[in-house]
Amino acid sequence: MLHPDGCEICADGSREAAAREASPWRSARSAFWKMKSRGSSAGSRSASKKCVKCKEELAAVVIRAGDAYCRKCFRENFIHKFRAMLGKTRVIFPGEKVLLAVSGGPSSCSMLSQVQEGVSQNAHKKLRFFPGIVYIDEGGALGQCKEMRQKTTSELCDMFRSTGFPFYILPLEQVLDLPGSVLTPSPPSDQPGSVYKAAVDLFLQSGDSSSDGKAEEQECVSLPAVQESHTRLLQQLIGSAQTLTAKQDLLNTFRQHLLVHTARTRGYSKLMQGDSCTRLAVKLLTSISLGRGAQLAQDTGFSDCRYGGVTVVRPMREYSAKEIAYYNHMFKVPSVVIPNLDTKMPDKASIQRLTQNFVTKLQADFHSTVSTIYRTGEKLQTAGRGSSAAEDAERCVLCVCGLDTAAEEASALQATLISEQLSQSSVPVKPEPPANVGQCCSSERPCGGAEGTGDCCRSSRDHEATDLRSLLCYSCRRTVRDMSSVDRLPQYVLSEAQRRQNRSAMKEQISEFLLDDADENN
Amino acid sequence: MPVLCSSCSEKRAVLKRPKTGHSLCKACFFWAFEEEVHQTIVAAKLFRPGETVGIAASGGKDSTVLAHVMKLLNERHGYGLELMLISVDEGITGYRDDSLETVKRNQQQYELPLKIVSYEELYGWTMDAIVKQVGLKNNCTFCGVFRRQALDRGAIMLKVDKICTGHNADDVAETVLMNILRGDIARLRRCTAISTASEGDGVVPRCKPLKYAYEKEIVLYAYFKKLDYFSTECIYSPNAYRGYARTFLKDLESIRPSSIMDIIHSGENLSVREGVKMPVQGTCSRCGYISSQALCKSCVLLEGLNRGLPKLGIGKHHRLHEKILSQQPLTEHEQRKLKSVDF
Numbered sequence: 001m002l003h004p005d006g007c008e009i010c011a012d013g014s015r016e017a018a019a020r021e022a023s024p025w026r027s028a029r030s031a032f033w034k035m036k037s038r039g040s041s042a043g044s045r046s047a048s049k050k051c052v053k054c055k056e057e058l059a060a061v062v063i064r065a066g067d068a069y070c071r072k073c074f075r076e077n078f079i080h081k082f083r084a085m086l087g088k089t090r091v092i093f094p095g096e097k098v099l100l101a102v103s104g105g106p107s108s109c110s111m112l113s114q115v116q117e118g119v120s121q122n123a124h125k126k127l128r129f130f131p132g133i134v135y136i137d138e139g140g141a142l143g144q145c146k147e148m149r150q151k152t153t154s155e156l157c158d159m160f161r162s163t164g165f166p167f168y169i170l171p172l173e174q175v176l177d178l179p180g181s182v183l184t185p186s187p188p189s190d191q192p193g194s195v196y197k198a199a200v201d202l203f204l205q206s207g208d209s210s211s212d213g214k215a216e217e218q219e220c221v222s223l224p225a226v227q228e229s230h231t232r233l234l235q236q237l238i239g240s241a242q243t244l245t246a247k248q249d250l251l252n253t254f255r256q257h258l259l260v261h262t263a264r265t266r267g268y269s270k271l272m273q274g275d276s277c278t279r280l281a282v283k284l285l286t287s288i289s290l291g292r293g294a295q296l297a298q299d300t301g302f303s304d305c306r307y308g309g310v311t312v313v314r315p316m317r318e319y320s321a322k323e324i325a326y327y328n329h330m331f332k333v334p335s336v337v338i339p340n341l342d343t344k345m346p347d348k349a350s351i352q353r354l355t356q357n358f359v360t361k362l363q364a365d366f367h368s369t370v371s372t373i374y375r376t377g378e379k380l381q382t383a384g385r386g387s388s389a390a391e392d393a394e395r396c397v398l399c400v401c402g403l404d405t406a407a408e409e410a411s412a413l414q415a416t417l418i419s420e421q422l423s424q425s426s427v428p429v430k431p432e433p434p435a436n437v438g439q440c441c442s443s444e445r446p447c448g449g450a451e452g453t454g455d456c457c458r459s460s461r462d463h464e465a466t467d468l469r470s471l472l473c474y475s476c477r478r479t480v481r482d483m484s485s486v487d488r489l490p491q492y493v494l495s496e497a498q499r500r501q502n503r504s505a506m507k508e509q510i511s512e513f514l515l516d517d518a519d520e521n522n
Numbered sequence: 523m524p525v526l527c528s529s530c531s532e533k534r535a536v537l538k539r540p541k542t543g544h545s546l547c548k549a550c551f552f553w554a555f556e557e558e559v560h561q562t563i564v565a566a567k568l569f570r571p572g573e574t575v576g577i578a579a580s581g582g583k584d585s586t587v588l589a590h591v592m593k594l595l596n597e598r599h600g601y602g603l604e605l606m607l608i609s610v611d612e613g614i615t616g617y618r619d620d621s622l623e624t625v626k627r628n629q630q631q632y633e634l635p636l637k638i639v640s641y642e643e644l645y646g647w648t649m650d651a652i653v654k655q656v657g658l659k660n661n662c663t664f665c666g667v668f669r670r671q672a673l674d675r676g677a678i679m680l681k682v683d684k685i686c687t688g689h690n691a692d693d694v695a696e697t698v699l700m701n702i703l704r705g706d707i708a709r710l711r712r713c714t715a716i717s718t719a720s721e722g723d724g725v726v727p728r729c730k731p732l733k734y735a736y737e738k739e740i741v742l743y744a745y746f747k748k749l750d751y752f753s754t755e756c757i758y759s760p761n762a763y764r765g766y767a768r769t770f771l772k773d774l775e776s777i778r779p780s781s782i783m784d785i786i787h788s789g790e791n792l793s794v795r796e797g798v799k800m801p802v803q804g805t806c807s808r809c810g811y812i813s814s815q816a817l818c819k820s821c822v823l824l825e826g827l828n829r830g831l832p833k834l835g836i837g838k839h840h841r842l843h844e845k846i847l848s849q850q851p852l853t854e855h856e857q858r859k860l861k862s863v864d865f
Binding site: 243245284285287288289290291292293294296297347348350351354355358362369372373375376379380381404409410411412413414415416418419420422423424425474475478 | 703773774791793
């Protein structure tokens with residue numbers, strides 16, 4: 001649909017004549033578009049179709065059926081949507097440091113160019129925050145060779161350098177060295193929303209001419225040297241998941257952890273991700289299929305507060321993938337093609353891939369599919385208590401969302417547990433003779449199991465696996481079930497899990513002495 | 523090397539459960555299946571002793587298995603229920619008349635009283651006649667809406683306290699997906715409930731005892747128990763929108779068999795934001811049935827059929843309710859819009 005040397009989609013008559021001479025393919029295509037739009041609006045030929053907004057210029061692009069815009073109006077609308085999204089949600093405060101998570105794909109590069117434009121404009125419409133860029137190189141998990149990774153990162157390096165913002169390029173292998181604090185929501189440092197207007201006024205009064213001086217010196221960061229052993233560990237971690245669905249889920253989780261950690265350590269309070277409307281609709285359906293109904297609002301909403309100090313925002317959520325593609329093409333926004341775990345995989349390789357194909361195909365027949373799914377998602381909220389008040393022990397160790405595993409009466413979870421019970425032998429299998437007793441009980445970590453009942457004498461794998469399950473939400477449990485061994489999880493996850501188990505064991509011991517509403521969040 | 527049943531570890535396993543993947547022998551499978559339905563009924567407190575329960579029977583596998591299991595559990599666990607069969611005749615030649623024969627056979631096999639209600643006697647239209655007017659795209663709407671009312675009417679005629687339908691886990695998961703695709707927030711909130719609310723005089727509460735049973739397991743059960751059922755798809759169903767959700771669900775199941783329960787779990791844990799507009803339950807001004815609008819959907823659909831305006835009822839039509847109620851004729855423009863049907 002997009003011609004290499006940038007012709008617009010429904011050009012006017014004179015240009016068409018020239019095109020016809022230029023190449024038969026081009027003329028055939030423009031004839032096709034003329035024919036197609038001949039059927040749409042009341043008898044007007046596409047060659048003379050006016051922009052629906054300014055009604056003067058000729059239309060250059062058709063986003064939805066009946067919405068034809070000229071270049072100028074399209075661009076204005078695009079930029080306006082971005083500003084309006086940031087403005088109406090009032091989540092980003094002036095003077096804040098915002099980290100842009102750029103994957104190199106069209107949506108995030110478009111977001112980068114929007115921020116670039118917004119920050120560099122004249123004072124009265126200027127976006128008043130300080131952006132930084134982060135890119136996570138996942139080549140290690142995908143098994144790419146060093147040269148490929150170097151090539152991609154140097155391309156992106158050039159792109160980032162030209163923006164003038166500070167940028168960080170990190171390999172995913174760094175996720176193995178994260179501290180356990182990543183899984184605990186840090187106390188939020190944001191002011192509540194009602195103070196937004198006051199904060200803006202204050203900022204304006206103090207004079208924002210100092211903002212240029214505050215921008216950090218751009219760091220020239222080349223790809224840090226990655227040790228072979230780390231790459232191997234990462235590959236083993238991803239490889240321990242038996243299904244592609246679980247692999248993708250784990251990869252997303254760890255990428256998110258690394259992003260949040262980067263934002264926290266460098267002093268950024270917001271993380272901007274470039275998920276488009278299409279991508280979010282697919283994510284919504286995928287989340288439902290994976291059992292993440294309780295966490296849907298956090299996964300697909302505009303702002304995601306589960307990490308406390310760092311809020312994840314998604315400003316590109318009202319743009320369809322089509323709009324972004326047109327904009328990038330017409331206004332020459334650079335982007336890089338980077339492969340993913342499910343690139344070139346067959347349709348049914350994973351749930352994520354299947355859902356994406358399903359939504360794209362359905363959208364072709366029913367044009368309102370993506371926007372309907374998106375609107376449905378907007379009307380949902382996080383089930384249960386607010387994320388800021390929940391204690392550590394009630395959050396999933398992997399995805400840091402609230403737990404949804406209280407098996408209530410007559411629920412799907414209870415039914416699954418009953419089925420498992422009924423399909424298996426009612427006689428418990430005798431545990432292994434205590435060859436592991438000495439090892440297990442003398443290890444440095446204090447044993448969380450109850451004393452004297454032999455619980456702590458099961459093989460260490462079962463012990464860890466069942467205990468880890470109680471700390472995970474429904475869908476993370478499902479993902480971990482697909483893993484061959486829990487030991488491959490990074491150390492920070494395992495040690496955090498151990499810490500929480502110890503705490504809950506402690507709590508159980510002293511439960512009769514604790515009064516209600518004991519404040520654990522200090 | 524024969525695989526032993528994972529439950530009794532004595533007999534040879536003859537099947538693998540789609541739900542959990544365990545290999546079971548026949549007896550253990552029957553017992554597990556029946557016990558799960560029993561646990562569902564007990565945990566959700568679906569019935570009280572002494573109630574009369576109508577089993578919605580279509581002659582298909584779900585309702586045949588439901589009738590069989592309900593009768594069995596009623597005797598085994600002493601629910602104290604009086605069971606009856608209710609069947610609806612939509613008037614689809616080549617499909618419904620054959621399945622009704624199956625229901626009559628079921629009645630004799632299980633020795634349960636049977637009542638058949640037909641669209642013809644209730645509304646004056648059969649599905650064949652409706653499809654001739656409406657076409658093949660929106661006919662499922664008519665059939666579904668009419669059938670709901672028909673079941674309730676049949677239940678009231680038989681004086682039953684509750685209706686139970688054979689909706690299985692696959693149906694509930696499909697409904698969740700479909701409601702998301704259609705953007706129907708109100709239904710999305712209600713569709714995973716195991717029983718409907720029981721207010722109102724003209725409505726009989728209904729429940730789904732088989733809610734957590736996989737469709738494949740129901741077929742396995744019917745196959746091994748050698749139950750007699752009718753297994754053809756409705757001849758008008760290929761163009762239904764639900765078909766898309768069904769194909770998607772089947773593909774999901776082939777990737778990960780537990781996704782059906784995962785979707786139901788997601789659906790149960792969805793919560794709607796405050797401030798989202800929800801419909802309020804009232805009654806229809808014409809027939810007295812429950813409705814969230816001035817006129818209930820089946821009255822609107824019937825009006826459309828009787829006036830030769832098949833599209834009345836498909837799509838938004840709230841503004842026309844007053845006109846219909848007061849018997850005013852519709853304007854030319856409205857008539858033209860409602861008449862056009864694409865086959």
